[in-house]
Amino acid sequence: MTPRIQVPAQGERITVNPDFSLNVPDRPIIPFIEGDGTGVDITPVMKKVVDAAVSKAYGGRRAIQWMEIYAGEKANHLYGGDTWLPEETVAAAREYVVSIKGPLTTPTSGGIRSLNVALRQLLDLYVCLRPVRYFRGVPSPVKEPEKVDMVIFRENTEDIYAGIEWEMGSDAVRKVIAFLTNEMGVGGKIRFPETSAIGIKPVSREGSERLIRKAIRYAIDNGRKSVTLVHKGNIMKFTEGGFKKWGYELAAREFGAKPIGEGPWMELPNGIVIKDVIADAFLQQILLRPEEYDVIATLNLNGDYISDALAAEVGGIGIAPGANLSDSVAMFEATHGTAPKYAGKDYVNPGSLVLSAEMMLRHMGWTEAADLIIKGMEGAIGAGRVTYDFARLMPGATQVSCSAFGQSIIDHM
Numbered sequence: 001m002t003p004r005i006q007v008p009a010q011g012e013r014i015t016v017n018p019d020f021s022l023n024v025p026d027r028p029i030i031p032f033i034e035g036d037g038t039g040v041d042i043t044p045v046m047k048k049v050v051d052a053a054v055s056k057a058y059g060g061r062r063a064i065q066w067m068e069i070y071a072g073e074k075a076n077h078l079y080g081g082d083t084w085l086p087e088e089t090v091a092a093a094r095e096y097v098v099s100i101k102g103p104l105t106t107p108t109s110g111g112i113r114s115l116n117v118a119l120r121q122l123l124d125l126y127v128c129l130r131p132v133r134y135f136r137g138v139p140s141p142v143k144e145p146e147k148v149d150m151v152i153f154r155e156n157t158e159d160i161y162a163g164i165e166w167e168m169g170s171d172a173v174r175k176v177i178a179f180l181t182n183e184m185g186v187g188g189k190i191r192f193p194e195t196s197a198i199g200i201k202p203v204s205r206e207g208s209e210r211l212i213r214k215a216i217r218y219a220i221d222n223g224r225k226s227v228t229l230v231h232k233g234n235i236m237k238f239t240e241g242g243f244k245k246w247g248y249e250l251a252a253r254e255f256g257a258k259p260i261g262e263g264p265w266m267e268l269p270n271g272i273v274i275k276d277v278i279a280d281a282f283l284q285q286i287l288l289r290p291e292e293y294d295v296i297a298t299l300n301l302n303g304d305y306i307s308d309a310l311a312a313e314v315g316g317i318g319i320a321p322g323a324n325l326s327d328s329v330a331m332f333e334a335t336h337g338t339a340p341k342y343a344g345k346d347y348v349n350p351g352s353l354v355l356s357a358e359m360m361l362r363h364m365g366w367t368e369a370a371d372l373i374i375k376g377m378e379g380a381i382g383a384g385r386v387t388y389d390f391a392r393l394m395p396g397a398t399q400v401s402c403s404a405f406g407q408s409i410i411d412h413m
């Protein structure tokens with residue numbers, strides 16, 4: 001396959017130390033994937049905002065050297081031969097350590113499997129980190145959105161989300177159903193065996209522990225009040241129930257947590273509470289009592305639902321950032337998808353990808369530039385000149401385009 005990635009002549013790679021800390025040169029090469037759909041709108045705005053923040057913070061001493069890498073429709077177009085996720089893209093994300101991506105399309109009910117999920121699995125980006133906080137002035141459907149301040153740690157490589165499933169009527173699904181019936185004796189639980197598709201939900205102790213360990217470590221390092229394990233372990237006893245059980249065991253074994261009263265809730269020596277809640281109840285509690293939740297550790301599919309639900313409480317997925325992390329590699333991305341109906345219209349909110357870049361700068365230790373992005377975002381929202389998603393809920397606001405909102409962030413830095 002012909003290589004398509006052009007490595008910038010200037011610039012150096014970020015490298016990782018044995019303790020997983022980063023060496024960030026002043027001119028780091030940062031790979032980016034533009035993304036499908038509205039990626040074409042939001043990614044250039046994100047780059048412009050980041051460049052402005054870095055320039056303002058460091059006066060030319062530091063600058064990002066952007067390197068485009070390809071996935072999704074753009075890759076398929078460029079590489080041909082039904083190539084959606086070129087090997088050199090995955091290799092570059094690994095080699096250059098820190099990268100950022102726009103959203104990628106996943107067709108429903110057939111076609112290619114999620115490239116987003118593939119990237120997370122291939123790079124073992126096992127933490128999906130999605131902070132949810134309120135910016136003053138953002139329209140919200142809840143009365144006290146400032147009470148929402150949570151950080152979601154979503155397991156990112158396992159669960160029913162991993163995409164192990166077989167289509168109804170296929171030879172493969174017949175084999176699986178025959179196995180479940182003849183070898184496992186559970187065929188009777190499949191209500192309509194002739195017309196069933198089957199999906200598999202792998203959830204491991206190892207995968208759960210490494211995610212929960214990160215969540216507890218984050219809570220300790222950032223002075224948070226609690227870590228809540230969100231699961232559906234009453235129904236899926238060994239997968240989601242396992243996640244809960246392994247989480248409490250890990251908290252006791254590695255962090256010295258002790259049961260509160262009869263348990264199962266626990267407390268770390270520094271007072272951080274480790275608790276759990278069943279996923280459906282959690283979804284109503286985050287509306288009724290959001291102040292009781294802080295760091296959230298959960299499985300992949302729950303985390304997907306929770307991310308969008310929590311984002312809605314603080315203004316929607318137009319302003320919901322995220323990161324996919326392994327111990328060494330980090331790929332930042334918005335919580336939302338490609339919003340295809342708005343693609344190429346310079347219309348949607350670039351805030352989610354801009355705030356993902358803000359997380360990226362902080363991850364690199366470029367906190368002054370990250371702080372400028374937050375200042376610019378607060379100023380732009382405060383000025384009441386916002387994209388359609390906010391404008392339609394903010395009486396008196398002026399609706400501006402995606403790029404104009406980006407410029408407003410820069411103007412308010």
Ligand SMILES: NC(=O)C1=CN([C@@H]2O[C@H](COP(=O)(O)OP(=O)(O)OC[C@H]3O[C@@H](n4cnc5c(N)ncnc54)[C@H](OP(=O)(O)O)[C@@H]3O)[C@@H](O)[C@H]2O)C=CC1
Pocket residue numbers: 038042102103104105106107116316317318319333334335336337338339340348349350351352389
């Ligand atoms: N990580 C990734 O790359 C992700 C990819 N996807 C993929 O994206 C595609 C579309 O998915 P879909 O379910 O429609 O979800 P989307 O997140 O793309 O869009 C759903 C709705 O969210 C709102 N929205 C999305 N982005 C923005 C933005 N930047 N600013 C303001 N509002 C926004 C819009 O609401 P309204 O209509 O009210 O204006 C939009 O219609 C699918 O192929 C899906 O698989 C989905 C999620 C994540």
Ligand SMILES: O=C(O)CCC(=O)C(=O)O
Pocket residue numbers: 104105106114115116117304307335337
């Ligand atoms: O991969 C996709 O298309 C959807 C992913 C998604 O919704 C998410 O990770 O939040």
Ligand SMILES: [Mg+2]
Pocket residue numbers: 304305307308335
């Ligand atoms: Mg999602």
